Amino acid sequence: MRAFADLIERLVYTPQRNAKLRLIADYLAHTPNPDRGYALAALTGDLRFTHAKPAMVRELVAQRVTPELFALSYDYVGDLAETVSLIWPEKELDGGGPPGLAEVVETLTQAPRGAVPGLIEAWLDRLDANQRFALLKLITGGLRVGVSARLAKTAVARLGDRDPAEIEEVWHGLEPPYRGLFAWIDGQAGPPAVAETQRFRPMMLAHPLDDPAADGLDPGAFRAEWKWDGIRVQLAAGADGGDGGHLYSRTGDDISGAFPDVMAAAAFDAVLDGELLVVRDGVVAPFNDLQQRLNRKRVMPAMLTRHPAWLRLYDMLFDGAEDLRGLPFDARRQRLEDWHARVRPSRMDLSPQLDFADWDTLAALRAGARADQVEGLMLKRRDSAYVAGRPKGLWFKWKRGPLLIDAVLLYAQRGHGKRSSYYSDFTFGAWRDAAADAPALVPVGKAYFGFTDEELRQLDRWVRANTVDRFGPVRAVRPDLVLEVAFDSVHRSTRHKSGVAMRFPRIHRIRWDKPAAEADRLATLEAMIVESAKGPAATEP
Amino acid sequence: MPETPITDWLEVRPQGLFVRPGGFFIDPVTAVDRAVVTHGHADHARPGHAHVLATPETLAIMRHRFAGDPAGAQALAYGQRLRVGDATVWLAPAGHVLGSAQVVVEHAGGRAVVSGDYKRRADPTCVPFEPVTAELFVTEATFALPVFRHPPVAGEIARLLRSLSLFAERAHVIGVYALGKCQRLIAELRRAGYDRPIFLHGALEGLCRLYEAHGVVLGPLQPVTAVERRALAGQIVLAPPSALADRWSRRLPDPLTAAASGWMRVRQRARQRGVELPLVISDHADWDELLATLDAVAAPEVWVTHGREEALIFAAQARGIRARALSLVGREEAEDGG
Structure with a gap:
């Protein structure tokens, strides 16, 4: 438990991805089975303890600590697990020593509900403050240490000098504490055997492109299709798997549970690549609608009716047991079309291919696609095999031009790691007519990239020289500097004071020359909101 | 038992704690005629006093910080007793930083200890805290919540x-x-x-x-x-x-x-x-140490200053101690010193 607690502690405070990777890899290298396997499962979110609840932890601490003192402390610290871990009265250790991570996980998994409080209480008595924190975070769910499942798996790959794609492919067929995986990583056994539908095939990704003509690409060698604004998924459905198949996100997270409607339609044997969307009456809904469906463990029936999920297919990786990934794109597309015509699955259609003879035609199509539901165009070489990762020269994403507004810098916050001495996170606002004579700036977004290192130095200097107030790491600045902000789209939002939320805002230019009074108004931003239904219509083949 | 209650001769004034029979302040926040200074941190040692009494180390620190000031400095080693007006003053180690001291004041058969900042852990750079029993104990409360328990x-x-x-x-x-x-x-x-x-x-x-x-x-x-x-x-x-x-x-x-x-x-x-x-390395007493110090000093009355007074007063009262918050100007939470 001590090593795991130390790891959690370091991860909580470490912002850099590479440093996190090293911390995790170092832990996995120096921790024996099965502890390291359970730690990995905790990081990837694959451990669940149904009987341990925060309310139970509160009851336990209420028996040990005076309520007044607990209340004062909780008020000061703010987090329940942390307060309890710090305030828990430390007894002289009874010689039992701290329990191991595996002991905790295995005991808790098998324990009946009634035995859980007693177990946790006894463990809390045997652990130090950091270990108590790790225990409480572990059992009440959600470590929240800024580590994605993807990152944890990458650390495993690094440990064994493997490609992360190899770990992803077998991951969903594995169970904690992953002895087979570690035997393979340690070079003591071959790769673990897993069922076909439980394999996630790492996806083929595209490079961004500004202008295909300028890059000298031959239009005759490429196919073009819309880049839909949903989330890219892989559907692995199989008659042999017996578990109804799996829906994986681009990073290999299993999101099947949140999309029972799509899974019910997956009664076939194939592995498909496509875009997950919310589609109503053949019309693609804005990304925000899809977002309502993401990150849910359970879906309410009303949600299924109001936000029906849809899969728009791009590619076919397996037809039955046949691996198509080595075939050229055109051949795979033909197989996909034939398969679709034959099987006619519900809730799925084909992403249409666009007719074009030259780049100008395509540029015109792209310019016309100002709708919310399309991010731009995808260009795929007709002869491209399906290659995991981001191979050069095969697939390109040609995003539509960004939207722009001129906003006024309001707050700046210090960054992390290399940027910890720079004010690098910028909150900006637009004018709102509060009263005719007193217009006010309302924050509309936050951006922390888009500028060069030299521009960052200039911005940092400006922030320090124009600070009017400080709140911890945040500085309020004189509303004098205009930033040209680029963003992909803007939506209505009830969570923001301004009522709008931008997607992917970034600093496009610093308008040192422009007076703040001439910056854009909130109304300008509101006019850019695309409500719905103006995107290219779905095509029923 | 003291002939006169200590509260009759130890006063809270805007400048800080004032010992009436001795005519001096302890850690005053503005320049005064006579000051006794517990230690060299900026919220306790201020420049400009006409006369300062402190340990030799604290005086050296003050001279370093205030470029020669204080002019009228008198050094008092730990344990050495000094008659000031109608009071007797001596300094006991506080274990906080080099030269840090608790100010012990005796008058009319009563004894008050103003501890300044203190810690109970071993520190290779200064003399360890020495508990002095008293009728009145003035304690800090920087880390006075049960969540603060400093690890080794x-x-x-x-x-x-x-x-x-x-x-x-x-x-x-x-x-x-x-x-x-x-x-x-x-x-x-x-x-x-x-x-x-x-x-x-x-x-x-x-x-x-x-x-x-x-x-x-x-x-x-x-x-x-x-x-x-x-x-x-x-x-x-x-x-x-x-x-x-x-x-x-x-x-x-x-x-x-x-x-x-x-x-x-x-x-x-x-x-x-x-x-x-x-x-987590602190130069202040943690929760357990604050309570252990109250027990060791065994003062029936405790004044609590700068920090989370509420919890410590609650715990002191539960021990049967008369405890109250002492609001001193200029003792805001100075987090850098924690």
Whole structure:
């Protein structure tokens, strides 16, 4: 438990991805089975303890600590697990020593509900403050240490000098504490055997492109299709798997549970690549609608009716047991079309291919696609095999031009790691007519990239020289500097004071020359909101 | 039993605690005629007093900070008794920083102890706290919540050294208060066997020299400016907390930000300050130590100053002690000193 607690502690405070990777890899290298396997499962979110609840932890601490003192402390610290871990009265250790991570996980998994409080209480008595924190975070769910499942798996790959794609492919067929995986990583056994539908095939990704003509690409060698604004998924459905198949996100997270409607339609044997969307009456809904469906463990029936999920297919990786990934794109597309015509699955259609003879035609199509539901165009070489990762020269994403507004810098916050001495996170606002004579700036977004290192130095200097107030790491600045902000789209939002939320805002230019009074108004931003239904219509083949 | 209640001769005035029979203030926040100063931190030692009574070490620290001031300084060693007007004054070690003292005042058969800031842990750079029984005890309450329980220092130093070996290409820059924490951290690192040079921000050099002049061994120290940027990779660099987020830190190669303070116990506090490696090393008593001190001093009345008074007053009253909050001006939470 001590090593795991130390790891959690370091991860909580470490912002850099590479440093996190090293911390995790170092832990996995120096921790024996099965502890390291359970730690990995905790990081990837694959451990669940149904009987341990925060309310139970509160009851336990209420028996040990005076309520007044607990209340004062909780008020000061703010987090329940942390307060309890710090305030828990430390007894002289009874010689039992701290329990191991595996002991905790295995005991808790098998324990009946009634035995859980007693177990946790006894463990809390045997652990130090950091270990108590790790225990409480572990059992009440959600470590929240800024580590994605993807990152944890990458650390495993690094440990064994493997490609992360190899770990992803077998991951969903594995169970904690992953002895087979570690035997393979340690070079003591071959790769673990897993069922076909439980394999996630790492996806083929595209490079961004500004202008295909300028890059000298031959239009005759490429196919073009819309880049839909949903989330890219892989559907692995199989008659042999017996578990109804799996829906994986681009990073290999299993999101099947949140999309029972799509899974019910997956009664076939194939592995498909496509875009997950919310589609109503053949019309693609804005990304925000899809977002309502993401990150849910359970879906309410009303949600299924109001936000029906849809899969728009791009590619076919397996037809039955046949691996198509080595075939050229055109051949795979033909197989996909034939398969679709034959099987006619519900809730799925084909992403249409666009007719074009030259780049100008395509540029015109792209310019016309100002709708919310399309991010731009995808260009795929007709002869491209399906290659995991981001191979050069095969697939390109040609995003539509960004939207722009001129906003006024309001707050700046210090960054992390290399940027910890720079004010690098910028909150900006637009004018709102509060009263005719007193217009006010309302924050509309936050951006922390888009500028060069030299521009960052200039911005940092400006922030320090124009600070009017400080709140911890945040500085309020004189509303004098205009930033040209680029963003992909803007939506209505009830969570923001301004009522709008931008997607992917970034600093496009610093308008040192422009007076703040001439910056854009909130109304300008509101006019850019695309409500719905103006995107290219779905095509029923 | 005292002939007159202590509350009749120890007064709370806007400038600070005033001992009427002696005609002096303890740690006054503005310049006064006669002051007794517990220790050299800026919120206790102020410039401009006409007469100052303190330990020789505290006077040396004040002279260093205030360029020669105080003019009318009188040194009083620990345990040495001095008659001031109608009162007797002596100083007992507080274990907070070099020269830190509790002010013991006796008058009319009664004894009050004003402890200033104190800690109970061993500190290689200063004399340990000595409990003095009293009728009235004035205590700090910086970490007076049961969530503050400082872990053993050796463990924190071990975490720092482990990080140094794992991230050997990064300069480990640690935010420390210039007086006390800086020198204690260095001494603890030496005790753990770390013998490489430790690099200092310019603002820390003077007080380190002062400590060394008082016999505290700190080993090889170098100013950050003395070496090339690359040479600082994998080294320990100490700086005042304010310098961590400042442009100063840009001279360091890929700095890993650490801080040594009791506040580092609470994650949200540490994260707010962008700290990657929080070291819970405090120069104040933690919750258990505050309570143990109340027991050792056995004072029937306790005044609680600067910090989270509420919890300590609650706990003191539960022990049958008359306890009240003492609102002194100028004793706001000074987090850097934690």
